[in-house]
Amino acid sequence: MGITWIKYPVMFVTVVLIQVLLLNQIQFSGFVNPYLYLLFILLLPVSMARYQVLLLSFLLGLTIDVFSNTPGIHAAATVFAGFLRSPLIGRLSGRESEINDYPGLKQNGMRWFVLYTAVMVILHHFFLFYVEVFTLSRFFATFFRSLASSVFTIFMIVLSQFLIFRD
Amino acid sequence: MSSLFRFLLRHHVFILFILLEVLSLVLVFNYNNYQRSVYLNSSNRITGNIYNAYSKVTNYFSLPRVNQELAAENARLKGLLAQQPGTVQLPENMIQRQPDGGYSFSFVSARLISNSVNRQHNFITLNKGRKDGIKPDQGVISASGVVGVITNVSESFSTGISLLNPRWNISAKLKKNDYFGSLSWDGRDYRFAQLNEIPFHVPLAKGDTIVTSGFSSIFPEGIMLGTIESFEKGGGDNFFVVQVRLSVDFKSVTYVEVIENHHRDEIEQLQKMINDGNNLD
Known part of the structure; x- marks a missing residue:
C-alpha cells in the first residue's frame, strides 16, 4: 500500500486546483457552482480511521475557503460530510456484502457509487448553502440553488470516475 | 477519572467532529470585512x-x-x-x-x-x-x-x-436631480442591485442614470453605477424600491x-x- 502515500496527496492537489481554477471561475447561469472537491473525501479508503477522515475533511475545506475568501464555510460543510461518510457506507453496503477498500465506481458498481455520491453531495451542498446565506428566509430560493448545484456536482463526480482516479 | 477517559475514547470521533465544526463556525462568525486575518x-x-x-x-x-x-x-x-x-x-x-x-x-x-x-x-x-x-x-x-x-x-x-x-452599501444618487439613496445588492441576480431611501415624491423614470454621490471619501462624484430597470412602492414604507441594472458586467x-x-x-x-x-x- 506504499502507493497510497503518493496517490492521495496528488489527488488532493488536483481536486483543489480543478476546483479553484476551473469550476469556481465557470459560473453556469450565475448561481450554480459545482463543488467537485468533495470527490477527495468520497475516495478515501473505507478502512481509514474516522478521525483521520475528519481531519482531512477540515484541511480540504479550509484550503478551498482560503482560495474563495469564505473562511469556515467549506470547512464546516466538508467536516459534516466527512463525519457522515462512514455510517453511510455501512448503511449502503449491508453487513454481508464485501466492499472494496477503494470506494470507486469500477470497484463497487455503478448503482452503489451513484447512490453513495448523491447522498454525500446533497448533504454537503445543503449544509454549505444554508451556512452561506445563514438565514431561513428565502428558504426555497436556497433550496433550489443547492439542488441545482448538487445535480451538477453528482454528474461531474460520476463522469470523473471514467477519466481519473479510477483505481 | 478513568471513566471520563473511557468516555472520551469511545466518542472521540464525535467529539472531534463537534470541535472541528465549532472551529469552522467560529471562523465564519468572526469573519469581518475589515479585521480579516x-x-x-x-x-x-x-x-x-x-x-x-x-x-x-x-x-x-x-x-x-x-x-x-x-x-x-x-x-x-x-x-x-x-x-x-x-x-x-x-x-x-x-x-x-x-x-x-x-x-x-x-x-x-x-x-x-x-x-x-x-x-x-x-x-x-x-x-x-x-x-x-x-x-x-x-x-x-x-x-x-x-x-x-x-x-x-x-x-x-x-x-x-x-x-x-450584501455587506457593503454605496452612497448613490440620481444623475438628473441629485436625490440620493444607498445602493446595495440583495444576493439574487448579479446584473441588478437595489437603490433604497428614495422618497415617493421624487419623479423616477425607467432608464434614469444612477451615479456615485461623492459623499463617501472612497469614490469621486459621478462614477457610473447603472440605470433604473423598474421601481415600485414598497408596502408600508415611504420609499421606492428601485431595481437598478448595473453598468458593469461583473462576469x-x-x-x-x-x-x-x-x-x-x-x-x-x-x-x-x-x-x-x-x-x-
Whole structure:
C-alpha cells in the first residue's frame, strides 16, 4: 500500500486546483457552482480511521475557503460530510456484502457509487448553502440553488470516475 | 477519572467532529470585512501567485474584448478632451491651480485575477499591492463603472469586496436631480442591485442614470453605477424600491483602476470631529 502515500496527496492537489481554477471561475447561469472537491473525501479508503477522515475533511475545506475568501464555510460543510461518510457506507453496503477498500465506481458498481455520491453531495451542498446565506428566509430560493448545484456536482463526480482516479 | 477517559475514547470521533465544526463556525462568525486575518484570504503569497499565473494564461482569451473596451474608453476620453480644449493645451495651468501638490484623486491601473458573481458574498483579488501604493478602503472602478472597494492588502496583491456583496452599501444618487439613496445588492441576480431611501415624491423614470454621490471619501462624484430597470412602492414604507441594472458586467470585468483620494484623511478627520461633537451633546 506504499502507493497510497503518493496517490492521495496528488489527488488532493488536483481536486483543489480543478476546483479553484476551473469550476469556481465557470459560473453556469450565475448561481450554480459545482463543488467537485468533495470527490477527495468520497475516495478515501473505507478502512481509514474516522478521525483521520475528519481531519482531512477540515484541511480540504479550509484550503478551498482560503482560495474563495469564505473562511469556515467549506470547512464546516466538508467536516459534516466527512463525519457522515462512514455510517453511510455501512448503511449502503449491508453487513454481508464485501466492499472494496477503494470506494470507486469500477470497484463497487455503478448503482452503489451513484447512490453513495448523491447522498454525500446533497448533504454537503445543503449544509454549505444554508451556512452561506445563514438565514431561513428565502428558504426555497436556497433550496433550489443547492439542488441545482448538487445535480451538477453528482454528474461531474460520476463522469470523473471514467477519466481519473479510477483505481 | 478513568471513566471520563473511557468516555472520551469511545466518542472521540464525535467529539472531534463537534470541535472541528465549532472551529469552522467560529471562523465564519468572526469573519469581518475589515479585521480579516491577512493569511486566510486570497491576497496571501501562495494563492495570489497561483491566481496570477492562471490569469496570465486566461487573459489571452479575452484580449479581443479588452481591446474593444479600451478603444471605446479612448474614444470617450478624446470626446471629453475635445469639449475642453483650453485645459488640454495648457496643462501647467491646471497644476498651478492646485498649489498644495496635485489633484485630489489619482488612479492606479490593475488587473482582476480572481472574481466571482454566484456567491452570496463576492470578492475580488487584484494583481497590485502595497508596493504599488494600494491601501485598504480605496475604491475600484472599471471603464464602465464601480466594481468594489479594497479591504486587504499584501505586498504585491490585494483583495476587496465586490459591489455584489450584501455587506457593503454605496452612497448613490440620481444623475438628473441629485436625490440620493444607498445602493446595495440583495444576493439574487448579479446584473441588478437595489437603490433604497428614495422618497415617493421624487419623479423616477425607467432608464434614469444612477451615479456615485461623492459623499463617501472612497469614490469621486459621478462614477457610473447603472440605470433604473423598474421601481415600485414598497408596502408600508415611504420609499421606492428601485431595481437598478448595473453598468458593469461583473462576469467579464478584467482591467480596473484603483482610486486614491488624497484628501481622505482630512475629510475623515473633519467628519470624526462632527461625530464626536454630537456624542458630547
